[in-house]
Amino acid sequence: MSEELTRNDLKRYNRHVILDEVGLAGQEKIKAAKVLVIGAGGLGSPALQYLAAAGVGTIGIVDFDYVDLSNLQRQILFTPADIGKNKAVVASERLKQLNDSIEIIPYAERLTTKNALGLFQQFDIIVDGTDNFSTRYLVNDAALLTGKPLVYGSIYKFQGQISVFNYKNGPSYRCLFPEPPAPGTIKNCSEIGVIGVLPGVIGTQQANEALKIILEIGEVQSGKLMLYDALTAMYSTINIQVAQQEIDRVKAMSQQDFELMDYDLFCGIKNELSEHEIDANTLRSWIDAIDIRIIDLREEWEEPALEGTNVERITMNAILHQINRFITEKKVVLVCQTGIRSNQVRILLEQEHQLNNIVELKGGMESYDKKG
Amino acid sequence: MSEELTRNDLKRYNRHVILDEVGLAGQEKIKAAKVLVIGAGGLGSPALQYLAAAGVGTIGIVDFDYVDLSNLQRQILFTPADIGKNKAVVASERLKQLNDSIEIIPYAERLTTKNALGLFQQFDIIVDGTDNFSTRYLVNDAALLTGKPLVYGSIYKFQGQISVFNYKNGPSYRCLFPEPPAPGTIKNCSEIGVIGVLPGVIGTQQANEALKIILEIGEVQSGKLMLYDALTAMYSTINIQVAQQEIDRVKAMSQQDFELMDYDLFCGIKNELSEHEIDANTLRSWIDAIDIRIIDLREEWEEPALEGTNVERITMNAILHQINRFITEKKVVLVCQTGIRSNQVRILLEQEHQLNNIVELKGGMESYDKKG
């Protein structure tokens, strides 16, 4: 499939057209291509910028989320004026400014088993810029079921991974990791911290893989997992084999099977509270009320504040040096901003100091705040 | 040196602050840092975006050039509405939208031996996003003379190079390439063609190196030359040694010596016409006038058209199959868009077919157009 270039296109994409590997025919392929980017966040922002600049004719953007101040450190499509607006919509407006000769379709909705297959069918290539396991497995399975190549990128603190899945019978994400991590071991990844430029390095390389698929040039990273460490600037590549039974298991699903899949449950996100966890309502009822110790692990500047006669503050950094302050008969409730630090501290105290009278606030003060 | 973070900073850069490797102290270093980016083009655009997003307190941008339609395929800070405006000024406006809590200083002027030392002294780190050898040697020497680390990036078609020069007595660009390429072998690099996403991949990694220098974390790519090929997605790293005599030769220059250096001459850019070249005025006088063959190597869609009774069109691609069409007693003038194809074809015909009655239009139709 190809689409004729206008006189303006020839000038605009001249630096592509004069490359032997692209040429007029290649730029026409780019113009005819339809790419769907899931998530307009850290990875999606740079990938979208370069796909739009390259002249990809149709770009879809799926994101239900809203721009937050803490996104701006890495999500370079957004400005402070966009805070509170839907990411897909804002991204689409900026991309239209950058290139008004291509079609950009924002989908300001959550990707679900109900809409994924219909959406994927309208595009040639899927780019995964999501930030949680539940959506990543959903995206992988929908790409398999609709037969679309999937350009995968993922980040953690200073490290990134890139691969292309479901490309010409190559491996899928499930061939690499058949099952999500054990429930509770991985919380919301966007809350762990990340060096802002990292998704730029990874997202631009996702755009590059998408362009190579469109242009049918070079070596697409199918069957290879690229690993990158921003601290050492080291890359390494590990080969991935097809695990046919994993692919077959997904492909065996009917559309109805898929629509009834609960990916949140599969990824342990809908887990009930464990015996070590309490929720915000429970904590609220305990403050100033019962004889327990509520320990706020956060730094002084983190908001909202948690106040009460039975609340004390010991920052996470202080804990290793003051472990004896935890040796107490009273029940201890650990509280932090998102639930990650409290979880780490509880496990540390249980495993290394045999303390077993500790519970944590699930979801941290961010969940407390929302229900408050 | 560090600068105190505001309450807004703590929220905005939270994903940095919660990383052990960054923390409050690291974000304060980023806020106190002053980075000068030379060139707001393919490499400068992504580097600037991520430096601004990361919260670098002072960012200088040097670029005398104007936004052109053919830039937009890769220079993602610019929109069609910016065409004809100065790049440093437009880049600075967009960065202010992205982050209005940092200082952004546009220098809408050419970097010269007269202003380079004064400029560099006001910053901590120099990022090289220039597009020609002359400025690259100038930047390297000015960085050496002012003792500033230089984050180097360079691109060619589908390949890129990254290194950090002049960092803690490490190698400089001259330790790698003491002298520029022979005059005439490399023409204007922006005219060769480049895959648009490539400078995104390289420029983001330049921003990463600058941030590691600021934060004093990880392994800065000093003494290493990273090579990247977008087609194969392969990286390799080659070690660079210090060539002390090259560094000493630069450092021996007084400020006045440096100001009198002619980097264009050093890089062979001011070369007179060679015996194989004619200029636009000469060609203009020959059209419809003398009994020679003027051969236009360009594709049909390239502008401006060249018309005349002694003008014929044989595209570069057609030449290999029709070499006998060049065997003629008449003098032949080869013409292309920028002078690159005509140069390649002349050398090919001379070396492989012993034809020596060929001259080329220096600078191609782009020079013809400008003087027309």
Place this chain on the structure above:
Amino acid sequence: MTYSIYYFGKITEHTNCNYERLNCELSTVKGMKEALLKKYPTLRNETFKIAVNKNFIDEEILIANDSEIAVLPPFAGG
């Protein structure tokens, strides 16, 4: 045997390093997993995959001396 082991992502928070040389008996991938869990007990809650010389190999294959081992957790950030 001496193996070079590279840890990635969240795994490094358990090992406190991203690279080490490990001297141990000739081992399979399965044995290596057990050795790592013994050395770093908190790893038992983590999901990870072990690659040997840039390939994921069968759990029962013996790992040659001087092999390069990568311990890879999944990560989902974006």
Place this chain on the structure above:
Amino acid sequence: MTYSIYYFGKITEHTNCNYERLNCELSTVKGMKEALLKKYPTLRNETFKIAVNKNFIDEEILIANDSEIAVLPPFAGG
């Protein structure tokens, strides 16, 4: 001797490949340069540097069998 040679940037426009295995006599960097110019005469107008096993070595050092050779031109695009 067999050498693996990787060509970068503009050099590939003379060699028409970015990788080849070359069988030749034991050579120095200097000798390798001459061999390349003989095989690809148009290279004589190009500036390039030769790295052996990821290092730039003295022109007179002999290149061991099976070495990996990179032929690197400068490039200035941005």
